[in-house]
Amino acid sequence: MRTIVIGAGAIGLSSAYYLRKSGVDVTIIDPSSPGSKASSHNAGWVVPSMSAPVPAPGMMGQALRWMLRRDSPLYVTPTLSPQFLRFMALMLRNCTTARFEAGLKVLSDLSAETLQAFDDLAADGVQFESHADPLTMLFRDRKKLEAHALELTTVAERIPGFSWRVLDSSDIARELPQVAGGLAGGLESIGDRSLDPASFTEGLADACRREGVEFRLGQPASLRQENGSAVSVVVGEDLLRADRIVVAAGVWTNQVLAGIREHVAVQAGKGYGYDLPLQPDGPTHPLYLAEAKVAITPLQKSVRIAGTMGFGGIDERIDSVRAGGILSSLPAYFTAWPDMSKKPQPWTGLRPMTPDGLPIIGPLPRQPNVLVATGHAMLGVSLAPPTGRLIAEMATGQVPARHRASLAADRF
Ligand SMILES: Cc1cc2nc3c(=O)[nH]c(=O)nc-3n(C[C@H](O)[C@H](O)[C@H](O)COP(=O)(O)OP(=O)(O)OC[C@H]3O[C@@H](n4cnc5c(N)ncnc54)[C@H](O)[C@@H]3O)c2cc1C
Numbered sequence: 001m002r003t004i005v006i007g008a009g010a011i012g013l014s015s016a017y018y019l020r021k022s023g024v025d026v027t028i029i030d031p032s033s034p035g036s037k038a039s040s041h042n043a044g045w046v047v048p049s050m051s052a053p054v055p056a057p058g059m060m061g062q063a064l065r066w067m068l069r070r071d072s073p074l075y076v077t078p079t080l081s082p083q084f085l086r087f088m089a090l091m092l093r094n095c096t097t098a099r100f101e102a103g104l105k106v107l108s109d110l111s112a113e114t115l116q117a118f119d120d121l122a123a124d125g126v127q128f129e130s131h132a133d134p135l136t137m138l139f140r141d142r143k144k145l146e147a148h149a150l151e152l153t154t155v156a157e158r159i160p161g162f163s164w165r166v167l168d169s170s171d172i173a174r175e176l177p178q179v180a181g182g183l184a185g186g187l188e189s190i191g192d193r194s195l196d197p198a199s200f201t202e203g204l205a206d207a208c209r210r211e212g213v214e215f216r217l218g219q220p221a222s223l224r225q226e227n228g229s230a231v232s233v234v235v236g237e238d239l240l241r242a243d244r245i246v247v248a249a250g251v252w253t254n255q256v257l258a259g260i261r262e263h264v265a266v267q268a269g270k271g272y273g274y275d276l277p278l279q280p281d282g283p284t285h286p287l288y289l290a291e292a293k294v295a296i297t298p299l300q301k302s303v304r305i306a307g308t309m310g311f312g313g314i315d316e317r318i319d320s321v322r323a324g325g326i327l328s329s330l331p332a333y334f335t336a337w338p339d340m341s342k343k344p345q346p347w348t349g350l351r352p353m354t355p356d357g358l359p360i361i362g363p364l365p366r367q368p369n370v371l372v373a374t375g376h377a378m379l380g381v382s383l384a385p386p387t388g389r390l391i392a393e394m395a396t397g398q399v400p401a402r403h404r405a406s407l408a409a410d411r412f
Pocket residue numbers: 006007008009010011012029030031032033034035036037038039040041042043044045046047219220221222248249250251252255256269270271272273295306307308348349350351352373374375376377378379380381382383
């Protein structure tokens with residue numbers, strides 16, 4: 001069987017890897033180098049503990065309240081595109097407690113196997129920088145801490161080996177000397193991981209090559225279908241045929257699907273980040289600044305900070321005021337860190353978002369040989385291995401019943 005995977009981000013690479021392991025001939029296509037988009041521009045967290053869907057009660061109200069702040073962590077730049085307006089209306093409909101809780105369960109179940117899957121990848125020779133330190137969420141607002149503790153209770157029921165504890169202000173002062181006083185408290189989750197995302201996509205790409213996956217880099221792919229024949233893939237002058245096509249092109253998925261007049265409910269959620277030099281008094285394990293929505297990940301060679309969620313179409317330009325909001329949130333949480341004498345340069349990444357916060361993993365109803373794997377929002381690194389496995393199972397006809405309806409492409 002031959003499969004073409006379109007998009008070599010974490011999701012496409014993971015799909016290619018598990019497809020190849022199932023004995024399938026795989027070609028993967030990307031106009032850029034593997035992992036060069038959101039899959040290397042993220043916080044690198046593998047976090048079953050953060051299995052919450054983005055649409056949550058109060059989320060849209062918060063976005064509207066912050067709309068006039070040029071450096072807010074969450075914003076919507078409205079456009080009149082009917083697809084954008086429909087997406088936002090659908091997302092609003094998903095911001096209820098019932099839908100949030102249902103989504104939390106689906107994402108926790110998907111996440112349940114992810115840590116073992118990362119261990120299996122490492123055991124199989126996929127090389128990447130990984131850390132198992134506990135993750136601490138810091139809260140200025142007590143109510144937010146209590147709400148998040150409830151989420152962790154749900155997650156802990158579903159994720160094997162996962163636990164968490166509350167830190168009061170004296171625990172924080174003792175255990176996190178670089179953190180400022182006056183916070184409401186913290187939540188420490190034990191069982192999450194963090195990794196250097198660029199090393200992960202590089203490791204996956206190397207493993208795919210070793211296993212015999214063919215890479216076609218440097219040109220975009222599009223889909224074509226003539227006179228009711230099977231869908232084929234166009235790359236430059238070449239027309240490629242395959243038994244299955246997996247579209248894993250992140251926020252560009254609809255550009256690929258446009259060739260066969262298909263569309264899935266995906267919009268870009270823009271994020272920013274910085275890589276700061278290591279400092280002796282800097283954080284030593286991952287921290288989440290809950291109100292500022294900023295993730296901090298100490299890596300071997302730098303400390304990565306990432307955040308911001310902006311809905312405003314596919315736009316990879318850097319808005320330095322927006323990105324700078326991440327830096328200006330830090331003094332409220334830290335006494336002296338970081339040293340800002342050398343101004344760091346921001347980077348950006350576009351997360352593929354869906355209206356209900358769950359990924360789309362499955363066939364197109366009118367084109368069952370075309371599978372879509374996208375919409376992983378803030379969890380595309382965490383969920384790359386389980387997604388790759390699901391895609392391999394679907395493509396090879398071992399149809400897993402679990403999650404099918406809640407992840408289906410036509411559920412909106
Ligand atoms: C600031 C930030 C922090 C984040 N933190 C985390 C985190 O801590 N943990 C986590 O799990 N997730 C995190 N994420 C989310 C995660 O980065 C994404 O969900 C994930 O990278 C999506 O992967 P992808 O493979 O779907 O998309 P991408 O990485 O965008 O890959 C899509 C690929 O498709 C290619 N492509 C585009 N058009 C075509 C075409 N026509 N033909 C062929 N290929 C094409 C692109 O070049 C690209 O390589 C974060 C994201 C951001 C922005």
